[in-house]
Each structure stands twice: as C-alpha cells, then as structure tokens.
Amino acid sequence: MTAQCIPIQPVSATPAAPKFPLDQWYMAGFSTDVVDKPVGRTFLEQRVVMFRTADGQVAALEDRCCHRSLPLSCGTVEEKGVRCGYHGMLYAPNGQCLEIPGQERVPSKAKVRAYHIAEKNHILWIWMPREAGGAPTCEAPDYPWHNDPRYTFGTGAYHYKAPWQLIHDNLLDLSHLGYVHLQTIGGDARLHMNAGMQVTQDGDTVKVVRQMPGSRPPPTYKAAWPFGDTCDRWQEIEFALSHLRIWTGAIEPGTDSIDDPQRGGFHMRGLHGITPETEDTCHYFWSMSSTRHPDKPDNSQAVIQQTAFTFDEDRLVIEEQYRNIRQFGGKPEWIDIHVDAGGNRARRVVQRLLAASA
Numbered sequence: 001m002t003a004q005c006i007p008i009q010p011v012s013a014t015p016a017a018p019k020f021p022l023d024q025w026y027m028a029g030f031s032t033d034v035v036d037k038p039v040g041r042t043f044l045e046q047r048v049v050m051f052r053t054a055d056g057q058v059a060a061l062e063d064r065c066c067h068r069s070l071p072l073s074c075g076t077v078e079e080k081g082v083r084c085g086y087h088g089m090l091y092a093p094n095g096q097c098l099e100i101p102g103q104e105r106v107p108s109k110a111k112v113r114a115y116h117i118a119e120k121n122h123i124l125w126i127w128m129p130r131e132a133g134g135a136p137t138c139e140a141p142d143y144p145w146h147n148d149p150r151y152t153f154g155t156g157a158y159h160y161k162a163p164w165q166l167i168h169d170n171l172l173d174l175s176h177l178g179y180v181h182l183q184t185i186g187g188d189a190r191l192h193m194n195a196g197m198q199v200t201q202d203g204d205t206v207k208v209v210r211q212m213p214g215s216r217p218p219p220t221y222k223a224a225w226p227f228g229d230t231c232d233r234w235q236e237i238e239f240a241l242s243h244l245r246i247w248t249g250a251i252e253p254g255t256d257s258i259d260d261p262q263r264g265g266f267h268m269r270g271l272h273g274i275t276p277e278t279e280d281t282c283h284y285f286w287s288m289s290s291t292r293h294p295d296k297p298d299n300s301q302a303v304i305q306q307t308a309f310t311f312d313e314d315r316l317v318i319e320e321q322y323r324n325i326r327q328f329g330g331k332p333e334w335i336d337i338h339v340d341a342g343g344n345r346a347r348r349v350v351q352r353l354l355a356a357s358a
C-alpha cells in the first residue's frame, strides 16, 4: 500500500438537493499532479481517485473499492488501471474490475463509478454530472496561455478551510490590493479604492474591468519590468463557474493605449480554479503566466514567488474571515459597498446554476 490515503471526510452519497451546481466542468488539478501514483481528492463531496494509465490517459473513479471499500487512492497504478491495496482487485479507467487475484470469474457488477476527465493546456478538468455516469454536454474550458510562447507559467494549489464563494468574492474585488498586498502587487490604497470599475455580464460570465493610470509600480512589477516612477495599470477579471481568469499588467505612460488588448508592457495572466470540496472547504488551483522583459530574463521566477506570497496573504484573510463568520453564528446580513458589484453578480450566477441543477 502506498502512502497516498487521504483523510476521512464526511461524504453524502447522492444529496437530495444539490449543494453545488452540477453538469459542470470543475478543475481537478494540473497534469503534473497525476503521474505514477493514484491521487485521491474530494470534489463536491464526492471522493474521487485519479490515475494515469500506461498510454498516458488520466482516468477518474469513485475512490472506493467495491469489495470492502478501501479507497483506491491507497492502491497502486499499473499499466491497465488502478489496483486496490487490500486484496488486489484491478480496475480499468471505465471502472470495470478486470481482475480478482485468485478468482477466475470477475462478476460484471464488480465495478465502480467512473467520471469523465479532460486534460487540456496542462490542466485536468472533471465533469460533475447530475446523474451518475452522465456525459459532458460541452467541451472542457480552453486555457491557451499555458501554451503561449510569450508567457512563462508556474502553478500552485491550496486546500482552503473556507467555502469556495468567499474566494470568488476576493478575486472579483481587487480593491483589497492596497490593504492586503502591499509587499507585492499592492500600491496606493486610495488609488485602488477609487479606480473606476466596469462590471458586465455575458450569460454566466461576469467581467470586472478596472484601470489605474498614473500608478506607482508595486514591488512585483518593479522586479519583473524596468518601470520608472509611474505606470498605467489594468485589471481585467473574468468569472466563470469553474474558474476565474485575471489579466493584469501595466504599460509605461505615453506608450500604448491601456484599452488595447495588444498593448505592450508587463502582463500577468492568472488562472484560479476554485472547486468545492465540501460546503466548508475547497480546492484552489492557480497558475500565473507572465511576460518576460529582455533585460530581466529571470523575472518569471520572481513573479511566481511573489504570486505565491500574495496568495498566502489572501488565504490568511479568507480563512480568518470564515472562522469569524462561524464564530458569530453563520453568515449575517452583510452590507454591500461599491467594490462588491462583481462578487454579487457571481453569487447570483452560482445561485441560478444551482437551481438549474435540482
């Protein structure tokens, strides 16, 4: 048996009313997470084991042997599938048992539930269906920036002791940069709080655009790009149910237009895959892709390090926020301020998709 077992967590088999939107792709991790060992993770209160077969395909099954319920993530990966670490039953990527050691006949009902999984742009996506075994009704999201030669990217992951929507709120409201992230991407808090903000919606996608011309370049930008005393910053945040894409950066004043998608300067493209684990916990998979300046060829390393530092700061805030919410007996009637427009729209999208999943 390997040391891949995951801690026991309460799991409800098929909840009467869904707690999370279903018939959706969610981020399950990065390609590099699943190599030669089974990986057990809980998505939407369903325990799943992921593994990679000899042909390079990633598969996902219910993390429970149909014999005596040992998690399959405690087993080993073989050429054709995953072998249970208790009595050695071997499971194919479609969940069917292929072999029972010492027994000739394999009953057809010796099988476990399989999930559809897609691997694209170095990302693993899992389809969480309304009905067990339901097939995807759309393609997994595209994320071309991981394959774009103009960018270099690095990745990271958190297990959060907080519900997923608190992270949506945080990422759709970047006004907090001037208070939370002064050591990396912050800057002048007043400028952040007063930046003009446009919030738009296209179907289930919410977009927030903020611009801050005449900003003082924050430490991460200085480390990555030879800015002078000021720069013109943009922040473009796109929320979709499974992930947020945050395109931020800055140009030197008097060069390109800040509105031009082809603008030069320093670019950071953040991927934020937020996948519920339970009602109180979630997975947060992130990547940061950034452009390189010819005079600072090693800037990507600094950007990744500072991004990780920045996200550590967010985690402290959000987990402390949730701890306090619970201490005060649950979510109260919050008051809204001007920075909440994007986050509130995203909450309405989640609510609508949840209702559609019932």
Ligand code: FES
Pocket: 065, 066, 067, 068, 069, 070, 084, 085, 086, 087, 088, 089
């Ligand atoms: S528990 Fe898996 S083979 Fe017995």
Ligand SMILES: [Fe+2]
Pocket: 170, 176, 177, 180, 181, 310, 314
């Ligand atoms: Fe933040």
